[in-house]
Amino acid sequence: MLSCCVRNVLCTLKTPPCIATLALQHSRRHCSTSSCEDLDRVSTLLQLCVDRQYVSPDQTNAELFQRGMSCVYGPLGTELRRNLLEQWWHSVTSSSAQVFGINTLSSSKDAAADGPGQLRIVESDYLKHIIEQQELSKEQLVQEVQALIHRSPSLRTDFLQGALEQFVPALELVNRKLPFGLAESGLCFQPSDGSGCPAEVTQTSLVWFCSPRTSSHWLDHWARQRLKWWRKFARSPSDFSSSDVPVEELEGAASRGVRISYSFPWGQEPLETLWSRGHAELLQTHKGVRSKLQYREGRKSVPHVVSVSGNMDRGVKAFLSNSLQQLMKQDGKQKLLRRKVLKLHPVLAPVKVALDIGRGATMELRQVCEGLLQEFMEAKIPVWPGYLETLPTSMEQLNAKYDEMGVLFTVVISDNTLESGLLQVRSRDTTIRETKHISEIKNFLSRYISAADNI
Structure with a gap:
């Protein structure tokens, strides 16, 4: 029953949101509570992978991703x-x-590479040329095509x-x-x-x-x-x-x-x-x-x-799939919200740190971010330049976005950084904000990632 329900949910990336919702509701009527929880997880994971640029949203591409094949990754x-x-x-x-x-x-032209399920490269124009030779009998046509396939290189x-x-x-x-x-x-x-x-x-x-x-x-x-x-x-x-x-x-x-x-x-x-x-x-x-x-x-x-x-x-x-966590939290209005987090291992996480700016003199803060960005890049720490974002976004929205991207730490530069060199560092896994000096942040991140790799 679950496999049938899953097939319905796997189609949600190919359909408009309203149809996807109806498909999910239909599936829920036919599966147990635990199955429905799994369906929610599948649907959430696939949508998150598209929204956060892990995979391209194309229909064929989504099918390849679901089958465990190489696809167009974001x-x-x-x-x-x-x-x-x-x-x-x-x-x-x-x-x-x-x-x-x-x-x-x-690819190989070695005849020994032949075997069940062997794949070969055939030039479509040359194959078309053979097929269009009307003077050939059916038997001759088959022989020509077989000869073409036999001398074409095989794919591994x-x-x-x-x-x-x-x-x-x-x-x-x-x-x-x-x-x-x-x-x-x-x-x-x-x-x-x-x-x-x-x-x-x-x-x-x-x-x-x-x-x-x-x-x-x-x-x-x-x-x-x-x-x-x-x-x-x-x-x-x-x-x-x-x-x-x-x-x-x-x-x-x-x-x-x-x-x-x-x-x-x-x-x-x-x-x-x-x-x-x-x-x-x-x-x-x-x-x-x-x-x-x-x-x-x-x-x-x-x-x-x-x-x-x-x-x-x-x-x-x-x-x-293994790293996706869905946690419930309360917002400022005491409403329960679902917090989605990709808790990828530190050495696998595509982005280790996001750089953002708080309130203050924008030009000066951006210059500080540029300096930190260069430091991180020289230390080979993948960084997301969030400070370049021009649309106004609250820190709560940014944190939600970075959690879904799997970013380990968010570093916020503010007026306080210009005055005292202190900045705010938020952890993806604990959501705790710490104050650190700007001179410590690169070594802190390097040690964290190195320690995680050695566990």
Whole structure:
């Protein structure tokens, strides 16, 4: 029942507000209280992502975001995904001295790349030219099209093949010693779900080469490491979980699999999948020539492969969902208002600090803000120049806006700053306002973010 209701709510971004409201009301009549709370959360999250420039409001784009595919991100969504990829790269490459980054091509003319669901690049003009040749019989037309497809480059759907091809030079780099890994991230194409239109997804990949007797140990090791990493940035870590892949769902030559998933309001979706793949694919890639694949301690053995593949677009969606809090508060007129806050982890938050001005001499206050802005940028602290906003806005409205953007701190410059160097700092997570000296603020923010990263 919940999945049916969710589908109704997921359409709210495509319809005018009045229709969206009616759809939500209709859904509520058919689901339980807990389901309706989940529906509210889904609707709020999707609307907030559009309003605060995490994703573009286009209908097709919203569908891609909901499916966990690469979409048109807004400025904040782009920065969030970049931060997530940076943290992934750092966690994988610094977890072992023997993990190396590689960069493979997104397309290949290698016939060995053929397989089920293979995607190929075909020039539409050339295909049209073949189809328009009226002198060709139906059989000849089919042959021409098949020949065109066969000689067209294939698009990658994952990074595994590229890592397998890079194994031999990498083995020489480490003096033929195991274990070691090859890491890569970027865009891959996913076969369509029946629509005939494949979509891009931002993938991460670690391909780990180890001795056959240790492959099971390494699968367990990386499963623990990856779950720990996802939970590190979560407000509610228990929403992230791992489970063994059922035997009937094992992929290709894999003997074991582990999925790391996130519990969305509508159900679990996988974020990363780990496979113990054996050595069959490595042998196939290198034409069965065992001699060049053998490592120092295993003269007659071929390394086994453990792969870790992640969907970072779905990861972005998971952290947005996990960080959303809806709190009730009273305004000055004793009315209950819902306060929406994106409590993104400090290292993932796209904007760390917003700079605004209070009452006072506007020109002088802006000059102070410009100086602070430069300091923050030099310290690589992402800053939002709220003081450039020309429309009059109350601090309460600004705080609500910044909370929804996920901004960690709001710094307000006022006449008091010009006189004594003191400014007001508001925390997103506690809503407490503190007074600090202008000379302390950069180091305070740097220490806060650094401490959060080390937890």
